[in-house]
Amino acid sequence: MELEDKVILITGASSGIGKAVALALSHKHNHIVITARRKELLADVAESIQKNGSEALAVAGDALDEEQAARVVREAADRFGRIDIALLNIGAGPSLNTATALPLDIKQNMRINYDSMINFFCPMVRQMKTQDGGGVIANTNSLAGFQGMPTQGQYSAAKAACRIFLDTARIELKPFNIRILTLCPGFVVTERNKQRGIPKSLTMTLGQAAGYILKALKNETREYLFPPLLRNIVTIGKALPQPVREKILAKMATSD
Numbered sequence: 001m002e003l004e005d006k007v008i009l010i011t012g013a014s015s016g017i018g019k020a021v022a023l024a025l026s027h028k029h030n031h032i033v034i035t036a037r038r039k040e041l042l043a044d045v046a047e048s049i050q051k052n053g054s055e056a057l058a059v060a061g062d063a064l065d066e067e068q069a070a071r072v073v074r075e076a077a078d079r080f081g082r083i084d085i086a087l088l089n090i091g092a093g094p095s096l097n098t099a100t101a102l103p104l105d106i107k108q109n110m111r112i113n114y115d116s117m118i119n120f121f122c123p124m125v126r127q128m129k130t131q132d133g134g135g136v137i138a139n140t141n142s143l144a145g146f147q148g149m150p151t152q153g154q155y156s157a158a159k160a161a162c163r164i165f166l167d168t169a170r171i172e173l174k175p176f177n178i179r180i181l182t183l184c185p186g187f188v189v190t191e192r193n194k195q196r197g198i199p200k201s202l203t204m205t206l207g208q209a210a211g212y213i214l215k216a217l218k219n220e221t222r223e224y225l226f227p228p229l230l231r232n233i234v235t236i237g238k239a240l241p242q243p244v245r246e247k248i249l250a251k252m253a254t255s256d
């Protein structure tokens with residue numbers, strides 16, 4: 001889909017990848033709906049979108065609240081008449097170790113990654129089913145969703161859950177011309193990743209990550225793993241015998 005003059009909703013757009021994608025899209029005369037909890041940051045992003053020549057609608061809300069998520073979709077559709085693309089981007093992966101983690105922290109991570117996506121997914125499907133031409137629903141997933149990673153077990157599990165759910169949706173929503181994309185970045189340079197000491201050669205800037213996401217949205221790539229170096233590492237990793245894979249991951253964890 002050409003990314004010009006489209007109505008695009010982005011969740012988690014007050015910072016990080018969501019904000020970078022919103023700004024990258026704002027140069028192409030789009031109508032961009034942004035949502036997150038922090039109102040002031042959203043207002044700043046909306047102002048930049050408008051300065052860059054696109055229309056912005058900022059709707060603050062907590063994505064863990066089903067009603068609030070539905071309201072965001074409703075307000076976007078009321079304002080612009082349709083939603084061509086939804087990037088369901090909210091998520092987080094704080095470090096937790098399964099030897100010490102509490103049930104609440106593990107389950108909370110499923111809520112922020114999986115429940116937040118579902119709360120937007122259902123009203124979005126309802127909306128797109130009514131539209132001529134359907135639409136695109138994309139999820140910012142993660143390369144971590146292909147393998148249980150040390151200190152990221154709960155996050156890997158949540159992202160894998162999103163990916164598998166969307167695999168089903170892709171089949172079931174085809175008759176409605178709703179296309180489903182799972183976008184899987186590797187490490188992006190954020191404050192948190194800087195503190196984790198991830199080698200620079202393995203990270204992308206926010207601008208690079210946004211560039212990959214725009215490419216996948218335009219090409220409607222069903223499942224897109226990026227950047228290429230980490231995509232190859234994940235692909236090779238998946239092909240290794242499990243004990244070998246576990247040994248490598250354990251070594252990586254102890255050298256942290």
Ligand SMILES: NC(=O)c1ccc[n+]([C@@H]2O[C@H](COP(=O)([O-])OP(=O)(O)OC[C@H]3O[C@@H](n4cnc5c(N)ncnc54)[C@H](OP(=O)(O)O)[C@@H]3O)[C@@H](O)[C@H]2O)c1
Nearest residue numbers: 012013014015016017036037038062063090091142187188
């Ligand atoms: N950074 C990476 O290296 C990396 C790698 C692979 C995948 N990802 C994925 O990329 C996505 C974006 O991550 P990021 O690194 O850009 O993180 P980020 O800067 O922390 O962005 C997260 C966004 O989600 C919003 N959010 C969090 N909880 C929310 C809630 N309950 N309701 C509404 N909005 C909420 C935050 O806004 P408010 O706090 O204002 O609500 C923020 O806008 C996530 O799904 C993450 O798993 C990141």
